[in-house]
Amino acid sequence: MRTLGVVAALALALAGAGAVAQEPARVAVKVGVTGRPDQAALELAFHRGYFAKQGLDVEFVGGGVGGEEYVSSLATNQIQVDAGAPNAALFNAFNRGIDLRIVADWAHVGDAKDSTFSMVGRGDLQRSGALKSAADLKGKSVGVGPSRGSYNEMFVAELLAAVGLGVGDIEAQHISFPDGLAALSGKTVAATLLIEPLVMMAHDRGIGDVLVTAGAVDPGAQVAVVMYSAVFARNRDAATRYMVAYLQGVRDFIDAFDGDQNKEAAIDVMVAALTLKDRAVWEKMPAHDVDPNGSVNLAHIKKEAAFYKEQGTLTGALPDLDKFVDPSFAEAAVKILGRR
Numbered sequence: 108m109r110t111l112g113v114v115a116a117l118a119l120a121l122a123g124a125g126a127v128a129q130e131p132a133r134v135a136v137k138v139g140v141t142g143r144p145d146q147a148a149l150e151l152a153f154h155r156g157y158f159a160k161q162g163l164d165v166e167f168v169g170g171g172v173g174g175e176e177y178v179s180s181l182a183t184n185q186i187q188v189d190a191g192a193p194n195a196a197l198f199n200a201f202n203r204g205i206d207l208r209i210v211a212d213w214a215h216v217g218d219a220k221d222s223t224f225s226m227v228g229r230g231d232l233q234r235s236g237a238l239k240s241a242a243d244l245k246g247k248s249v250g251v252g253p254s255r256g257s258y259n260e261m262f263v264a265e266l267l268a269a270v271g272l273g274v275g276d277i278e279a280q281h282i283s284f285p286d287g288l289a290a291l292s293g294k295t296v297a298a299t300l301l302i303e304p305l306v307m308m309a310h311d312r313g314i315g316d317v318l319v320t321a322g323a324v325d326p327g328a329q330v331a332v333v334m335y336s337a338v339f340a341r342n343r344d345a346a347t348r349y350m351v352a353y354l355q356g357v358r359d360f361i362d363a364f365d366g367d368q369n370k371e372a373a374i375d376v377m378v379a380a381l382t383l384k385d386r387a388v389w390e391k392m393p394a395h396d397v398d399p400n401g402s403v404n405l406a407h408i409k410k411e412a413a414f415y416k417e418q419g420t421l422t423g424a425l426p427d428l429d430k431f432v433d434p435s436f437a438e439a440a441v442k443i444l445g446r447r
Contacts, residue, residue, distance in 0.1 A: 131162035134345040139177035139189035140167045142382040144304065145214055145331065145395055147364075149190075150380045151373060152356025161348035181207050187339035188349065192331050193408045195256030195420035201431055202423040206337040209408070209432045211350060211401035213331035219323040222306045223395045224258075224330065226266060228298040228318035229291050230309075238297060241319050242270040250282035250290055250299025256420030258330050259300050261411060265324050291315040304383070304392040329404040329411070340433065350401065350440040357397050358447060364394035399447040401437030408432065 136158070140146055152158060158165040168177075168186050177189040178197065182205045190213040191197060201207075216224055226249075232238035244267070251274075252259025267273055280299075282290055287299035291314040298318055301309060309315035321328060333353065340346055363373035374389045383389065409428055415421035 131344070131348065133162045133164055134342070134348075135164045135166065136188060136339070136345070136349060137166050137168050137186040139180065139186045140169050142169060142380075144377070144381060144383050144392070145190075146381060147373075147377055147394075148357040148360035148397060149353065150356070150376055151359045151363075152352050154376045154380065155356070155359065157352035157355045158349070161352045163345065163349055163352065178205060178207070181334060181336045184336045184338040187336050189334050190331055191334055192257060193329055193411055194258065195415035195418075198412050198415060198421050198426050199423070201426035201428075207431060208335045208337060208340040209332045209403060210335050210340070210346075210434070210436045211333040211353065212329070212398040212403050213333050214395045214397055215330060215404060216321045216326055216328035217396035218326050219320055221322040221326075221396060222317055222320055222393055223303040224262065224321040225301060225306050225317045226263075226298055226319045227287070227291065227301045227306055227309050227315040229294065229296065230314045230316060231294070232297055233316055233318075238318065240270065241266050242272065244298060245272055245276050246278070247297035248278040248280055248295065250287050250296045251277075251279045252300045253281060253283045255281070256415055256418070258328065258411065260418065260420075261414045262321050262325060262328070263300070264414070266319055269324060288312075288314070303395065304388050307388070307392055327404055327407060329407045332403060332408075333401075335433075335436075340436075343436075347436050347439045347443075350436040351443050354399065354401055354437070354440050354444060357401070358399050358444075360394070360397065361399055400441050401434075403432060403434060403437075405429075405432050405434075 153165060177186060177191065178200050180186045181189055193209065226241065228238045237243065251263045264274060267276065280296060282299055284300070284302050284305055287301050288305055288309060290296045290299050291309055306317060335346055359373065362368040363370045374386060377389050378384055378386055405428065412421060412425050412428060416425055
């Protein structure tokens with residue numbers, strides 16, 4: 108009897124050794140998207156099959172212009188993933204009981220050379236010497252970004268404080284980033300906040316150049332994050348698999364646009380998938396900074412919340428951000444992919 112048991116056990120072991128490992132159960136994941144250039148890493152992950160390989164059937168849900176439009180959809184799990192700004196609107200939503208998880212970096216400010224978020228001075232004023240530094244903005248009309256309660260407001264305040272000025276010392280104009288180009292061209296502002304590729308376009312058209320980058324004032328600022336619905340975050344297996352695929356896309360993006368590895372192939376994806384169709388712009392445009400390990404700058408998010416509270420756009424108490432920021436998915440993904 109013992110011999111038969113050993114034989115049976117050996118047979119089972121051999122059968123198991125030859126078995127194909129089971130694929131993870133497929134999970135449908137809806138992701139809120141805007142089609143902007145900052146979606147590049149996500150598109151690479153999607154088009155290169157990284158989500159599919161993780162057993163995830165990802166569906167992009169469009170129609171929004173920013174993360175705020177998707178907060179209610181995340182809260183009700185109509186979509187499971189979105190990218191958005193850690194701004195006053197999001198913090199106010201936390202105070203209303205909206206339950207989301209900030210899980211990874213989507214975009215942050217780099218060093219002083221990072222032009223992806225910049226105060227751009229009007230070209231003719233710079234060439235004449237009338238606009239040499241942020242101190243020369245005093246008394247002038249300045250585009251301060253599209254809205255209150257967002258990082259653009261904080262950047263302007265810190266930029267001016269660095270030269271002994273306040274927002275009251277300029278004529279602040281809330282101007283969308285695309286409209287900032289027209290404002291520079293029409294000479295209705297002395298300077299305006301722009302993001303890439305608009306910064307590059309202003310330079311190429313001779314209507315403006317970088318006066319101060321956000322990186323020169325506030326390096327490491329957390330300007331956009333990946334968010335999970337609370338329901339999706341509870342499915343730790345699927346949520347970790349999503350993060351693995353997303354970070355693969357992030358690393359491909361960094362390799363292509365910072366390391367010039369397979370850049371042409373990456374641009375093929377961008378031109379086909381996103382609203383920016385000009386290949387020449389993709390060739391020249393500086394890449395935004397995103398952490399290859401998904402790390403989120405929680406200290407800066409708390410700093411932003413305190414600023415919005417001081418400015419009055421965050422109402423009520425400061426939310427307990429440690430409750431809403433969960434780095435564990437990125438940490439688990441890095442254990443699988445390795446740290447970079």
